[in-house]
Ligand SMILES: Nc1ncnc2c1ncn2[C@@H]1O[C@H](COP(=O)(O)OP(=O)(O)O)[C@@H](O)[C@H]1O
């Protein structure tokens with residue numbers, strides 16, 4: 001038997017999966033790291049933590065592996081998107097990474113529109129300039145930390161830094177480059193026009209790769225400390241959502257997934273980059289060569305639940321916290337939650353909006369609040385589904401992935417709110433599985449990623465919408481949508497009290 005490893009560098013943890021030639025998850029090791037929030041709106045991580053924890057996870061995996069390590073043929077990566085890692089000439093990290101859910105860069109997004117022109121910017125990048133994306137972060141460092149910017153010779157995204165440390169080879173794949181705001185998404189080249197307009201040297205951009213490109217081997221040092229064979233091939237990998245798409249078989253038109261990880265994502269396959277969503281949803285390069293996907297993002301999906309648990313029920317684990325939500329009726333006894341606790345992206349690109357509980361009553365208990373958090377997160381994702389449906393996409397079957405797919409009540413709730421059949425695969429590890437599939441395909445085990453998906457992926461559970469719940473949620477959803485508009489001015493005024 002031969003094996004591949006998929007490394008999923010998430011926001012809360014790195015997960016390392018060992019997959020065999022039949023797509024079976026043979027082992028899995030996870031190591032977490034801290035999220036630094038030095039100020040309201042800031043979100044940073046220490047890149048060295050990614051490296052240490054990944055090497056640790058790989059070491060545990062290799063120690064538990066009983067067969068010959070030379071049967072592990074390939075490694076690839078999936079990574080949290082958009083985060084800025086700035087490196088100097090010696091490829092040393094210049095400051096903590098600024099992550100995808102950091103919202104300090106509203107001014108820099110405006111500056112990009114002023115200098116490039118909003119329409120032109122969307123035509124090149126197929127996306128809006130959003131606080132979470134990489135270019136506004138580069139401009140923030142240029143403005144606020146000029147001494148650091150002056151020493152920067154290149155930038156990379158999180159999993160690209162990890163790959164660099166494991167192999168010594170620097171590069172970025174198209175699916176992650178698409179989220180930097182510096183890529184011409186259709187032409188698949190760095191945009192000289194944008195770089196010149198905002199006065200960022202194009203030389204900062206790393207070499208571009210395809211997700212299944214073989215980038216080389218592990219360094220001697222990494223091979224020694226992990227116990228992996230030095231000659232194991234390393235493949236470029238992709239953005240976590242592109243890998244999630246591969247790992248859940250979103251490889252042909254008409255396929256959609258919903259991922260509830262730290263963020264929440266609704267993603268749908270696009271065969272070309274030619275459609276025009278005018279920036280309403282993200283439009284990025286897929287990990288499958290020359291393909292694309294569109295997606296809507298809820299900034300704090302799983303993170304809202306994690307925040308809620310940590311703040312109000314820290315002693316419980318997720319399963320304990322959620323054990324009673326099934327006995328709370330649809331609508332959580334009149335309690336509505338909006339998950340805007342770090343701002344929002346789709347459909348409201350708004351860094352200042354914050355969350356609310358509407359309709360709190362003295363009779364509400366922990367289970368009511370918990371259910372309303374799940375409902376609010378799911379309503380937010382439904383706003384993206386609504387945009388896709390309005391553009392003519394048929395969405396009646398959705399693959400569920402991410403940590404949120406661990407709970408059956410939540411999966412049924414998704415079926416009822418989205419009014420679509422929810423499918424859970426045998427593994428909900430979309431991005432890690434996608435990374436492993438890139439290594440399997442890159443190693444020549446299959447002719448295409450589609451063939452790999454056909455062999456590796458199996459459906460495990462399906463959830464069908466319950467008609468009376470669909471009706472009730474339809475009504476609640478229209479109330480939910482009003483909360484943004486009613487609370488936006490209030491949140492604007494509360495801004496000054498936040499820091
Ligand atoms: N047993 C569970 N039931 C429901 N949701 C869960 C469970 N375990 C974790 N989650 C949710 O999944 C999130 C983590 O998802 P994951 O896909 O691992 O995140 P990431 O890849 O962003 O690090 C948590 O923040 C939590 O909201």
Ligand SMILES: O=C(CO)[C@@H](O)[C@H](O)COP(=O)(O)O
Pocket residue numbers: 010011012079080081082100101132179240241261262263264265297
């Ligand atoms: O910013 C985005 C997508 O645009 C996020 O989806 C990040 O890619 C992080 O994902 P998770 O840690 O939630 O998987």
